[in-house]
Amino acid sequence: MSNSRPKIPLTRTSLLGVWTLVAIPTLLVLTCAVLILVYQQTTFDVIMGVFLVVLCLTIGAGAALTLTGIVKDRKLAALQLDFVSKVSHELKTPLTSIRMFTETLILGRVSEPAKVESCLKVIATETDRLSQLIGRLLSWGRMEAGAFALERQLQAPSDVVSQALKNFEAQARAKETEIIVDMDTEIPNIHLDAIALTDAILNLLSNAVRFSQETKKIWVSVRKNGSRYVDIAVKDKGVGIERNEQSRIFERFYSADERISRSTGGTGLGLSIAEHIVLAHGGRILVQSQLGKGSTFTIRLPIEISEDDND
Numbered sequence: 001m002s003n004s005r006p007k008i009p010l011t012r013t014s015l016l017g018v019w020t021l022v023a024i025p026t027l028l029v030l031t032c033a034v035l036i037l038v039y040q041q042t043t044f045d046v047i048m049g050v051f052l053v054v055l056c057l058t059i060g061a062g063a064a065l066t067l068t069g070i071v072k073d074r075k076l077a078a079l080q081l082d083f084v085s086k087v088s089h090e091l092k093t094p095l096t097s098i099r100m101f102t103e104t105l106i107l108g109r110v111s112e113p114a115k116v117e118s119c120l121k122v123i124a125t126e127t128d129r130l131s132q133l134i135g136r137l138l139s140w141g142r143m144e145a146g147a148f149a150l151e152r153q154l155q156a157p158s159d160v161v162s163q164a165l166k167n168f169e170a171q172a173r174a175k176e177t178e179i180i181v182d183m184d185t186e187i188p189n190i191h192l193d194a195i196a197l198t199d200a201i202l203n204l205l206s207n208a209v210r211f212s213q214e215t216k217k218i219w220v221s222v223r224k225n226g227s228r229y230v231d232i233a234v235k236d237k238g239v240g241i242e243r244n245e246q247s248r249i250f251e252r253f254y255s256a257d258e259r260i261s262r263s264t265g266g267t268g269l270g271l272s273i274a275e276h277i278v279l280a281h282g283g284r285i286l287v288q289s290q291l292g293k294g295s296t297f298t299i300r301l302p303i304e305i306s307e308d309d310n311d
Contacts, residue, residue, distance in 0.1 A: 022060075023063075026063075029052055032052060033048075036049035036052070037050070037053075091130070091133065094127070094129045094133075098127060101122050125170060135199070139273050150280050151193050153192065153193075154189045154190070154192075155192055156189050156190075157187055157190055157192065157230050157232060157301065160194050160201070164197075165220065167202060168202055171209065172205075172209065177209050177216040178217045178218070181221070182223075184222060186224065187222060188224070190301055193277075193280075196280070200274035200278055201299070203273060207270060208235075211295070219236075220232075229300050229301065230301045232299040233298040233299075234296070235294065235296040237293070237294040239291070239292065239294075240289045241291070250285070278300075278301070281302075285297060285300070286298040
């Protein structure tokens, strides 16, 4: 399968056309300005020549900004088209499995209890997968509409991580992935939105499994970082991320490795949603990765320091 980026769709706005419409008149005006300055005879000629040069520079700068905006819009349109394709595939796959196994049970093609149970497990797994995808899309929609708001309560970060691991247990078992957990015992409580933060952690866990290679292990840790932060880290031994890609992986619709993303699924929204949730908590996500050796994503959350702690 190719590792190419989605093709930029053709639009009615031609970059060459815009450049031609701007460049030719600007060059003509600039030529006139140079001739005026070279053969200037009065002060007015100098002023007019300088004015025309400044005008040309302004038009050139405006044209450059316009062209940059057009290019960005076209790239975003390409990513959106690719996103629609990915979502359609992601929705179709579990729905097909659910329909197939449901029909199998309805038509009575299996009667042995063990096989019936196996079919029901597949249906439950695919239903959960479909629910997660829809939930991710809804979260992204709320964020895009500016309607995303946290409901924070004072609670232990380790409890949130434990809940995320519990929710992820079925997926880890299906992928035969071992999860190694290391949590500090003295972690202070933080004002958190447990549901939102759980979703962010699940996105990191899901990516860790998807991009793992032969070593199906994930390391999850919760540690106090000094007196001001709590770090929640998810580490894998997967394919890793190239250094020049690491600054873009949190962009919406973006997938660092298109080949793996196509083969394993994914919409390019998981990290974007996770970062949005963590930023809403006043924290940030850090990434350390080496190509071919794996990645570590760290959610760094601030600890509220009371006045009594400062005394």
